[in-house]
Amino acid sequence: MTRITSRLGGVAALALAAAAxxxxxRADILLKTDATWKVTPTAPAAGWNDAVGxxxxxxxxATVLYEVADYLGPAYTAQAIWSSGGQFSSSETALxxxxxxxxxxxxxSATLLGGFDDDVDLWINGSLVISDHNGVANNVGVADLLPxxxxxxxxxxxxxxxxxPVYGYNHAAWLQIDGQHAAxxxxxxxxxxxxAGLAATAAVARRRKPPR
Ligand SMILES: [Ca+2]
Ligand SMILES: [Ca+2]
Numbered sequence: 001m002t003r004i005t006s007r008l009g010g011v012a013a014l015a016l017a018a019a020a021x022x023x024x025x026r027a028d029i030l031l032k033t034d035a036t037w038k039v040t041p042t043a044p045a046a047g048w049n050d051a052v053g054x055x056x057x058x059x060x061x062a063t064v065l066y067e068v069a070d071y072l073g074p075a076y077t078a079q080a081i082w083s084s085g086g087q088f089s090s091s092e093t094a095l096x097x098x099x100x101x102x103x104x105x106x107x108x109s110a111t112l113l114g115g116f117d118d119d120v121d122l123w124i125n126g127s128l129v130i131s132d133h134n135g136v137a138n139n140v141g142v143a144d145l146l147p148x149x150x151x152x153x154x155x156x157x158x159x160x161x162x163x164x165p166v167y168g169y170n171h172a173a174w175l176q177i178d179g180q181h182a183a184x185x186x187x188x189x190x191x192x193x194x195x196a197g198l199a200a201t202a203a204v205a206r207r208r209k210p211p212r
Contacts, residue, residue, distance in 0.1 A: 114175030
């Protein structure tokens with residue numbers, strides 16, 4: 001018993017040493033608007049904003065209007081998008097857009113910032129998280145997206161409208177989700193130590209199991 005206890009102490013010390021060299025949280029751009037988004041200038045059928053598997057074969061790939069970095073700096077790699085009518089179309093004044101993406105691990109923080117000319121309703125996995133109808137072009141955001149994200153496939157969808165009766169035909173939409181992941185992947189030596197520790201712990205646990 002003494003031997004097992006001292007071995008466990010060793011494992012704990014190894015685990016502590018390994019934890020100390022793991023890098024801190026890593027900032028990342030989780031999602032941004034670009035040409036890979038699917039868009040349509042005509043109102044879609046029900047399910048477009050809450051069904052991951054919604055059929056978008058009749059939709060277009062987004063048309064890129066400009067780089068957001070030109071206005072907000074290099075931290076923003078999102079691109080402003082619209083349908084193929086472009087930024088000044090007089091016939092395509094509303095945009096429905098969606099993107100699915102996979103989260104292999106949940107981030108420890110996630111925020112959304114977007115710019116819509118002029119108004120927007122935005123859903124994440126079927127939850128309405130932004131509803132902006134002030135009639136002017138402005139930036140909108142969600143400080144904490146974690147309650148809406150899920151492991152595996154995620155869906156983000158928005159409907160944007162141009163207030164052309166007041167300001168003329170000029171429209172655009174962009175968004176970017178920034179997040180942090182728990183920690184960088186440990187270096188190989190650290191990983192080897194941690195795995196050795198886990199194996200030792202498992203061996204001790206197996207030995208401690210009462211016989212069936
Ligand atoms: Ca607005
Ligand atoms: Ca406008």
